Amino acid sequence: MRIWRTVLLVAMSSTLVACGTPRNQSSSPHDEAPPPPNVSGNGSxxxxxxxxxxxxxxxxxxxxxxxxxxxxxxxERVRVLSPGEAATMDHRPDRLNIRLDEDDVIVEIGCG
Known part of the structure; x- marks a missing residue:
């Protein structure tokens, strides 16, 4: 039984190490995350x-x-976001987000 646990632990560790990004790999500008979306509607x-x-x-x-x-x-799309409500994190520049407070008052309107 102890041997199987050891084999399983080694296999899981190897899988996690293989999924990591090597530290010495240089990144290109295309690998960097894009700038955060403008959610306030105050930019271009x-x-x-x-x-x-x-x-x-x-x-x-x-x-x-x-x-x-x-x-x-x-x-193209309109999404209303209430406090504490689950929402997808995908960024859609053509989607208008209307954020509400607890009293259903609009606190922010932006793209995303």
Whole structure:
């Protein structure tokens, strides 16, 4: 029994070591992570039209306001994010994110 545990431990360790990136490998500019997305709508990364709807920040979100934001921004997709709600971490420049506080008031509108 002890031999099998040792064999299993060695196999698992070898797998983890093989998955790591060698330290002496030089990285190219293409390996670096891209800059963080602009989620505030205050820059040139405005593929979702967030800049055009920044005046809605501070207002309570309603169905009618959400439709108006989607129409005016001309975003491909609109996602509403409430506090504590699970959300995917994929970055989609054409998606408009509307972040709410606990009272369903818009606290941020941005792309991503």
């Amino acid at each position: 990364d405005d593929a979702c039209g967030a800049e055009s709807v920044q005046d809605r920040v501070g207002r309570p979100l309603s169905d009618a306001l959400q439709r108006a934001i989607a129409e005016e921004s001309q975003a």
